[in-house]
């Protein structure tokens with residue numbers, strides 16, 4: 001009998017190459033987001049190998065091309081709550097695919113204040129997602145927001161008071177082990193007991209430290225920055241409604257040169273004037289757009305029950321209908337890009353910088369956040385329609401992951 005194993009193996013490898021290669025692109029034409037010039041981007045093995053002016057012989061592209069969007073604060077998407085009890089790998093896959101449709105090529109799943117078991121369990125699931133062949137390239141790490149934040153009403157926001165605690169290195173190490181080292185960003189309150197030595201240890205472990213949900217004094221903010229904190233989490237939110245006009249956490253965070261800020265420019269969480277003022281104080285280099293979207297984002301608008309309360313998802317934000325107050329964000333950052341341009345008159349290039357280049361730099365993701373030879377081919381192709389960024393195609397590592 002003839003041995004059939006060799007031709008069968010050969011066929012298997014040929015089929016695998018064809019199947020896995022079907023979405024791989026080698027050239028992308030588009031209008032460069034920096035200045036609108038038509039360019040052709042060559043891609044090989046998932047990386048940008050060349051960017052050159054588009055030859056006149058080729059049709060002029062109708063879409064802009066920019067580095068993929070990077071969201072460092074997102075709590076969930078399409079009904080998948082990254083802190084939720086139901087979290088599993090399949091949910092992570094559907095949330096990631098839904099984010100690709102919004103032009104997001106990289107994100108840090110954000111886990112907020114919860115009990116010990118939940119944090120431990122969910123970080124283990126996120127670690128699986130980070131190593132997953134399909135979605136892993138879009139998940140370089142995670143953001144832990146809490147539980148070491150202010151327990152005071154207003155400052156703690158929607159975080160559950162009963163789970164808020166003082167920084168505990170042993171406890172954090174257990175989460176980091178469950179996360180297989182994936183926790184890359186941590187939001188805490190600088191006034192929490194033991195925060196300063198805790199920040200020192202985080203920085204030593206190369207974890208980015210952000211100040212958020214806090215009522216730190218100017219001295220505490222300065223000290224935390226000196227210890228290595230480099231960001232303020234969603235500045236202007238996670239703050240009580242009534243604060244002292246002189247001594248409040250917002251001024252020192254705005255004036256502190258060592259701190260960048262993240263902002264939720266969804267048009268609901270900050271007023272237009274807050275966005276403009278924060279942007280003027282920090283400038284384009286130190287401003288980062290985040291969605292801070294809740295799990296309901298991406299679902300059909302309507303009423304949803306969360307715990308014992310009913311919330312209403314409008315297309316762009318989540319509200320408590322009875323009080324008509326905000327319950328959470330639901331705008332993917334592509335919408336914040338358009339808002340930022342409308343609110344501040346910044347250019348498209350500047351808005352993309354705040355939604356891709358700056359978060360990549362903050363998180364030391366050196367392979368992304370820019371359209372440059374040698375960078376990973378993470379691209380978003382889009383049009384601007386009435387000021388809104390409309391995604392036509394998303395490419396991760398040279399592979400088309402979404403096409404309109």
Ligand SMILES: [Zn+2]
Nearest residue numbers: 145157234238
């Ligand atoms: Zn928050």
